[in-house]
Amino acid sequence: MSLIKAEGITKQYLLGNQTVDALRGISFDINQGEFIAIMGPSGSGKSTLMNIIGCLDTPTQGKYFLNQQEVSTFKGDELAKIRNKEIGFVFQTFHLLARNTALDNVMLPLKYAGFDKAKQMKRAKSVLLQVGLESRMEHQPSELSGGQQQRVAIARALVNKPSILFADEPTGNLDSQTGNEVIKLFKDLHDQGQTIILITHENEIASIAQRTIFIKDGLIESDTQNK
Amino acid sequence: MILQESISTAIDAIRANFLRSFLTAIAIIIGTASVIAMVGIGSSAQKAIDDSITNASARTLSVYPSRARGTQKINSTPLVIKDADALIKDKEIQWRVSPEIRGSKSLKYGNESITISVTGARENYFDIQGYEINHGVFFNGRDDLARKRVAVIGSAVGTELKTSSEALVGKEVNLGGVTFKIIGVINSEGVSGWSNPDDQIYIPLLTASDRVFGRDRVDSIRVEVPNLHSPEEAMISIERVLRREHDIGPGEENNFRIHDWSQFTDLQRQATAIFSALIIGIAGISLLVGGIGVMNIMLVSVTERTREIGLRKALGATEKAILFQFIIEAVTLCIIGGVAGVLLGSFLYFIITLFQDWPFAIPFSAIFGSVTFSACIGLFFGIWPARKAAQLEPAVALRYE
Numbered sequence: 068m069s070l071i072k073a074e075g076i077t078k079q080y081l082l083g084n085q086t087v088d089a090l091r092g093i094s095f096d097i098n099q100g101e102f103i104a105i106m107g108p109s110g111s112g113k114s115t116l117m118n119i120i121g122c123l124d125t126p127t128q129g130k131y132f133l134n135q136q137e138v139s140t141f142k143g144d145e146l147a148k149i150r151n152k153e154i155g156f157v158f159q160t161f162h163l164l165a166r167n168t169a170l171d172n173v174m175l176p177l178k179y180a181g182f183d184k185a186k187q188m189k190r191a192k193s194v195l196l197q198v199g200l201e202s203r204m205e206h207q208p209s210e211l212s213g214g215q216q217q218r219v220a221i222a223r224a225l226v227n228k229p230s231i232l233f234a235d236e237p238t239g240n241l242d243s244q245t246g247n248e249v250i251k252l253f254k255d256l257h258d259q260g261q262t263i264i265l266i267t268h269e270n271e272i273a274s275i276a277q278r279t280i281f282i283k284d285g286l287i288e289s290d291t292q293n294k
Numbered sequence: 295m296i297l298q299e300s301i302s303t304a305i306d307a308i309r310a311n312f313l314r315s316f317l318t319a320i321a322i323i324i325g326t327a328s329v330i331a332m333v334g335i336g337s338s339a340q341k342a343i344d345d346s347i348t349n350a351s352a353r354t355l356s357v358y359p360s361r362a363r364g365t366q367k368i369n370s371t372p373l374v375i376k377d378a379d380a381l382i383k384d385k386e387i388q389w390r391v392s393p394e395i396r397g398s399k400s401l402k403y404g405n406e407s408i409t410i411s412v413t414g415a416r417e418n419y420f421d422i423q424g425y426e427i428n429h430g431v432f433f434n435g436r437d438d439l440a441r442k443r444v445a446v447i448g449s450a451v452g453t454e455l456k457t458s459s460e461a462l463v464g465k466e467v468n469l470g471g472v473t474f475k476i477i478g479v480i481n482s483e484g485v486s487g488w489s490n491p492d493d494q495i496y497i498p499l500l501t502a503s504d505r506v507f508g509r510d511r512v513d514s515i516r517v518e519v520p521n522l523h524s525p526e527e528a529m530i531s532i533e534r535v536l537r538r539e540h541d542i543g544p545g546e547e548n549n550f551r552i553h554d555w556s557q558f559t560d561l562q563r564q565a566t567a568i569f570s571a572l573i574i575g576i577a578g579i580s581l582l583v584g585g586i587g588v589m590n591i592m593l594v595s596v597t598e599r600t601r602e603i604g605l606r607k608a609l610g611a612t613e614k615a616i617l618f619q620f621i622i623e624a625v626t627l628c629i630i631g632g633v634a635g636v637l638l639g640s641f642l643y644f645i646i647t648l649f650q651d652w653p654f655a656i657p658f659s660a661i662f663g664s665v666t667f668s669a670c671i672g673l674f675f676g677i678w679p680a681r682k683a684a685q686l687e688p689a690v691a692l693r694y695e
Contacts, residue, residue: 123688124688178299179611
């Protein structure tokens with residue numbers, strides 16, 4: 068069984084009184100443990116697709132299954148629960164809470180999952196250890212380098228053991244060296260069996276993935292296995 | 295646990311925008327401060343009024359000679375000691391009756407001389423007034439019948455004679471040309487109404503009548519009516535006796551008047567209550583304005599933190615969690631404002647009690663009530679911005695610039 072199954076997904080927006088077709092029928096399967104890059108020029112519908120796969124939004128038409136659940140019929144808080152349990156987000160701009168320490172940031176998904184404080188701490192600390200930030204746990208984002216901030220964000224994405232790690236241009240705000248470090252971290256996570264979906268426009272970064280899906284004009288232009 | 299977490303998040307957010315939060319909270323602070331100060335002042339004033347009624351279980355009726363209409367001259371039929379005695383003898387009137395002669399005389403001690411208010415009264419006067427002896431003794435009924443030249447003084451009299459009241463006990467003074475022996479000093483009573491009992495000298499009624507003022511006309515007769523009896527019935531009894539004594543025929547007007555002092559205090563109490571209610575009403579408007587300010591700032595905060603809200607939702611925050619977070623923030627802001635207001639109000643009230651020589655007593659219910667009310671303001675005005683936050687689309691909010 069596949070982890071993700073998308074069947075004929077379309078998405079229409081209303082811009083003023085004009086209907087815009089952002090996605091025009093997209094279907095694919097993603098299996099457990101895959102490392103996938105989604106590419107495409109801006110305006111291709113890449114972000115819209117990401118929102119739908121990430122359960123931040125629902126398709127206008129089509130079916131989207133995640134772990135055999137038909138998520139496309141879910142609403143509001145049901146989607147929030149799926150995001151909390153199944154998906155770990157890593158954003159280009161890190162999106163850390165500025166007034167909280169690294170540890171507090173990483174604990175946040177567990178708080179929304181309803182774990183007790185002791186368990187939140189224990190898990191968050193072990194994930195921060197995994198990303199090599201055990202010595203920076205009590206620091207606020209402003210006291211961390213860009214690379215460190217992104218590793219906090221990755222720790223936060225991993226802390227609730229999601230089915231999918233979802234990264235949207237994770238190296239976009241980093242210099243090439245720290246970018247490479249982050250990419251290496253993704254590779255390591257993949258080697259440990261983590262399913263990863265990476266959205267990027269850089270071929271170099273996409274090339275580390277096993278498979279690349281290229282989106283153009285709201286349709287899949289190509290879906291290729293990398294060597 | 296979630297509540298504790300939310301409160302600490304809220305306090306962080308308030309601290310991060312301290313100046314803005316403070317300015318927002320000012321109206322709440324002013325509102326609560328005025329409520330606390332006014333309730334405090336109100337209760338103190340009330341207490342002061344209550345204390346001025348000498349005996350809480352009784353009302354005092356005072357009988358005065360009435361003035362003839364349009365003139366300042368005392369009516370040809372004055373009140374005399376005999377009228378008081380008739381009241382005492384009457385079977386229906388079983389209450390304490392205190393005839394009083396008042397005037398002003400010079401008081402000499404050594405080389406010092408002052409003008410002093412003199413009250414001639416019976417021994418029950420002190421008890422009716424609630425005065426307590428501080429030094430020495432009060433005069434008694436035998437002193438009165440014997441027209442003894444003994445006097446009790448207020449606590450401030452000694453100072454005016456360049457000595458102390460305590461030191462004057464046992465000494466002889468000259469009151470209006472008559473030598474008196476000071477036998478007692480009353481406790482300091484403080485100003486009540488327009489008279490200050492601390493500045494006065496008290497002598498037996500008959501001594502005052504025969505030796506000092508040379509008249510049996512009294513200035514007033516005080517009748518203490520226990521609360522069990524209706525003051526109206528007491529007035530009728532007093533009227534009946536005095537009309538008989540003064541030979542007033544049917545249809546003729548009274549040549550005396552009976553004043554119910556507790557009616558006056560009732561009025562005073564009502565006036566204080568109305569005044570307090572007015573100020574509290576204004577304070578309520580201030581709190582309302584404060585609440586609108588809080589709503590405004592919460593809306594700004596929600597807009598400003600759209601990305602944060604988007605992120606929280608992406609990480610799995612439910613609508614309820616976001617709603618709760620922002621409501622808690624608004625309520626926390628208002629409670630902090632409320633507590634600050636309580637402190638400020640208490641401080642102002644404390645300063646006022648120092649100047650007015652009032653007891654400091656803020657009812658706990660006022661503190662609890664005003665802080666609770668502030669919290670409710672926060673709750674009420676926080677709901678709308680919080681709902682706005684909770685209903686943001688996560689995908690849109692995350693990309694908000």
